[in-house]
Amino acid sequence: MKKTLRLGVVGHGGRISGVIKSCLRSIEPDLRVVGIVDPDQENARTRLDECDRKDVVFYKTLDEMVRKANLDALAIGTRCNLHAPFAIQAARYDIPLYLEKPVAISMSQALSLEKAFRKTRCKVVVSFPLRVSPLCLMTRKLIEEGAVGRPDHIAALNYVPYGTCYWDFFYRYYNISHGLFLQKATHDLDYMSHLMGSNIVRIAAMGNYGRIFGGKKPAGLRCSKCKEQDTCLESPQNRKRNSSGGTTEDHLCTFSVDCGTPKSGTNEDCSSALVEFASGAHGIYTQVFFSRRDAQQRGATVSGYEGTLSFDWYKNELRRIRHHAPFSDTIKPGEGLSHFGGDTELAHDFINLVRGKIKKSRTPIETGIQSAYACLAATQSARTGRFVKVRQVGQ
Ligand SMILES: NC(=O)c1ccc[n+]([C@@H]2O[C@H](COP(=O)([O-])OP(=O)(O)OC[C@H]3O[C@@H](n4cnc5c(N)ncnc54)[C@H](O)[C@@H]3O)[C@@H](O)[C@H]2O)c1
Incomplete structure (x- = not known):
């Protein structure tokens, strides 16, 4: 019979x-x-599956857990600012580690991690499901088979x-997330480098701050205590009525001083980057956080002299255009997978790493650190x- 796989978790949160x-x-x-190490x-405890509830032990520190729990595997699922300190x-x-992203939120954290x-x-295994x-x-x-020629x-x-x-949610606190390049684009800049087969070496970026979200509403304000809940488009009742997405539970105000200011640090409503790759290719990345419903779109178009490949995870399709032959194809993968199937792939890598079936994951620590440097x-x-x-x- 297979030996039970003993997992220790630092930060047993939602994700x-x-x-x-x-x-x-x-x-x-x-x-x-x-x-588990979690204050x-x-x-x-309530987030545990039934089979884990009886025997799980809570520890004060990671060190104590490693000394006493005889672990086969470790996972770090705290919020962003604590990933690097715990990963260090x-x-x-010598225990395989599943590490949430972003792996670092500042240059000093990233350097210490490296x-x-x-x-x-x-x-x-860095948690980069998109890659x-x-x-x-x-x-x-x-691309490797030459569908676009050299990706330019x-x-x-x-x-x-x-x-x-x-x-x-907590992402609003700038000291935890340090903005949405680190929070969100860390996935995208990572998969873009992977597709192009080359690291990003130079970036120019721009963002809009405090034009839509953030504002002057009091600290800690929740919709249930707000006089504007009938008219505010972000109240649970209006999100429900308009099917506009986001949580429909009572939630913190998206227009609160808690969200910070451009001066003190705040998440961007939207941001964009012009990126240069070591190969000499270049590209653009843009992220928009106020889009809703059918405006959803996430994916990339990669071009070379021979052809263009274009995919969108929400449409769940990949288009291949040959530039010099009258043929274009559409490829459809399976439906309904978590993070478009990426979470399952990461899980396979992690279990295989723990069971000694592979020596290296497809998202090793270097990928997380390199993406943090780009962000x-x-x-x-x-x-x-x-x-x-x-x-x-x-370097
Ligand atoms: N890879 C992905 O696609 C993906 C998707 C969603 C979220 N995330 C990342 O997952 C992380 C966690 O998000 P979440 O929604 O699960 O947050 P969460 O708040 O639900 O979980 C964080 C957990 O860490 C615990 N914690 C706080 N301080 C701690 C400490 N000092 N030591 C140990 N534990 C501590 C909290 O009590 C909580 O249980 C975030 O950094 C987020 O960016 C990644």
Whole structure:
């Protein structure tokens, strides 16, 4: 019989508990959450599957959990600002690690993380589902087979239909998320580099701040306590009535001073970047957080002299256009998968890493750090109005 796979979790929140319950456990039913480090024990416990509730032990520190829980695997699912500090500790152990993104939110965190992983036996799956989603993998495969010739240009779009979550929930606190390049574009700049087969080396970026979300409403205000709930388009009742997406529970005000200001730091309503790749190719990336409903769009168009490949995760299709022959194809992957199938792929990598079936994941720590460097450069460029060189891992 297979040995139970003993998982320890730091920060057993909404996202990581979902990954464990829906993805890891469906691949490895013998997985058990045996240890947790989380100051909010009550909520962390309610997120557990029934099979884990009886035996799980809560620990005060990661170090104590590793010493006492006999772990086969580790997952870090805290909020963004704590990923790097915990991952730096985890680099000391020889235990496979599932690490949430962004892997760092500042240059000093990213540099310390790179240093900590320079000499380590700790193997990592960074939670970048888009890179390993079947649609992205198929696009990369076609590029490798020569479908576009040399990839010379990429245009990537991200019209987020659920963008209010970056003002409704904890992402609104700039000290936790450090803006939406790090929070959101970390996925996209990562998969763009993967598709182009080349790292981003230079960025110019721009953002709009405080024109739509954020504002002067009091700190901590919730819709249930607000006089404008009947008219505000973001109240639960109006979101329900208009089918406009976002949480329909009572939530924090998206127009509150808590969301910060352009001066103190705030998430952008929309932002864009012009990117140059080491290969000499260039491209654009743009993300819009106030788009709703059928405006949703996420994907890229990659072109070379021979052809163009264009895909959209929401439409769930890939188009291939041959530039010099009268043939175009549309490829449709399967439907209804978490993060467009990427979460399942990451789960396979993680279980295979833990079981010793593979030596390296498809999203090792370098991918997370390299993407953080690109996002930090974009954040800096948007602030200064200048092109910024992107630091390269191992530089
Ligand atoms: N990869 C993806 O596609 C994806 C999708 C969604 C969210 N995320 C990322 O997942 C992360 C978590 O998001 P979430 O929605 O699950 O948040 P959450 O608030 O539900 O979970 C965070 C957990 O960390 C715990 N925590 C707080 N301080 C801690 C500490 N000092 N030590 C240990 N635990 C601590 C909290 O109590 C909570 O249980 C975010 O960084 C987010 O960017 C990634």
